[in-house]
Amino acid sequence: GEDVEQSLFLSxxxxxxxxxxxxxTDSSSTYLYWYKQEPGAGLQLLTYIFSNMDMKQDQxxxxxxxxxxxxxSLRIADTQTGDSAIYFCAExxxxxxxxxxxxxxxxxxx
Amino acid sequence: xxxxxxxxxHLIKTRGQQATLRCSPISGHTSVxxxxxxxxxxxxxxxxYDEGEERNRGNFPPRFSGRQFPNYSSELNVNALELxxxxxxxxxxxxxxxxxxxxxxxxxLTVL
Numbered sequence: 001g002e003d004v005e006q007s008l009f010l011s012x013x014x015x016x017x018x019x020x021x022x023x024x025t026d027s028s029s030t031y032l033y034w035y036k037q038e039p040g041a042g043l044q045l046l047t048y049i050f051s052n053m054d055m056k057q058d059q060x061x062x063x064x065x066x067x068x069x070x071x072x073s074l075r076i077a078d079t080q081t082g083d084s085a086i087y088f089c090a091e092x093x094x095x096x097x098x099x100x101x102x103x104x105x106x107x108x109x110x
Numbered sequence: 111x112x113x114x115x116x117x118x119x120h121l122i123k124t125r126g127q128q129a130t131l132r133c134s135p136i137s138g139h140t141s142v143x144x145x146x147x148x149x150x151x152x153x154x155x156x157x158x159y160d161e162g163e164e165r166n167r168g169n170f171p172p173r174f175s176g177r178q179f180p181n182y183s184s185e186l187n188v189n190a191l192e193l194x195x196x197x198x199x200x201x202x203x204x205x206x207x208x209x210x211x212x213x214x215x216x217x218x219l220t221v222l
Contacts, residue, residue: 031209042114042200043153043213088153092209097166098143102152 004091004101011107018076020104022089027070029091034063034074037086037103046074046087076106084108112137114214116201122220123191131186131217135203141165142184143204143211144176148197156199159184160206191221 005023012018024032030051035043049056049063049072056063062075072089086103093099115134123129135142144156155168159178173189182203188195198218202211 033210035213040218042116042215043202045210045212048210098155098209098211100145100153 004089004099006087006089006101006104008102009105009107011109012079013109014079014081016079018074018079018083018106018108020074020076020087020089020106022072022074022101024070024072024089024091024101025099026091026093027067029093031092032063032065032072033090033092033098034061034072035088035090035100037088039085043088079106079108081108081110114201114203114212116199116214116217118217119215120218120220122222124222125191125193127191129188129191129195129219131188131199131201131219132183133186133201133203133214134183135201136212138205139203139212140182140206141204142178142182143202144184144186145200145202146170146197147200147216148194153200157186188219193221195219196221 031048033048034046036046037043047058049065060077064073086105088100088103090098090100117132141160143158145153147153157176158166162178176186178184198216200216202213204211
């Protein structure tokens with residue numbers, strides 16, 4: 001299908017790891033992105049991964065890419081209350097056609 | 111380095127009116143994108159401008175239009191406003207030849 005799919009909601013305890021999953025649609029997508037949106041704000045680019053990579057780590061963030069299954073995940077280590085937000089994955093299908101998932105709302109419980 | 115800026119922050123209109131939303135990209139970025147984010151929904155691609163030209167358009171009616179100026183800033187115009195146009199309108203920019211988009215804070219449009 002055309003949709004980039006994410007689960008709608010995730011709740012974790014402060015200090016635990018969070019894993020947000022995404023299934024994308026186009027095996028030829030070149031870049032895959034994770035964005036964070038805090039309430040009432042725009043989207044903040046967190047990280048991105050090239051399609052020829054399996055993993056990318058950036059401080060507390062780890063992105064895993066499984067091209068065979070078209071599955072992308074974002075792991076946040078030591079989740080903090082400030083990580084509470086909506087997280088969007090997005091795929092770049094080329095020619096500036098970036099398709100966003102529906103977003104996963106992460107709730108961090110103190 | 112200043113990020114993408116959008117104005118106004120909030121805009122309240124009534125049905126049938128026209129709305130104009132503005133976006134200034136990051137300095138050096140030539141592409142500007144517009145998205146609509148309705149409450150509870152994801153981002154829907156509206157328009158892409160690059161070097162002053164409309165390059166791509168999402169599945170929106172013609173009353174959604176825009177333009178890009180020589181300084182690469184952009185306007186989004188929505189004519190004949192309908193209640194369902196109420197949404198957060200996000201602008202993003204990217205450098206020429208790259209696809210990674212950087213977003214502004216958005217304009218919240220409310221149609222009464």
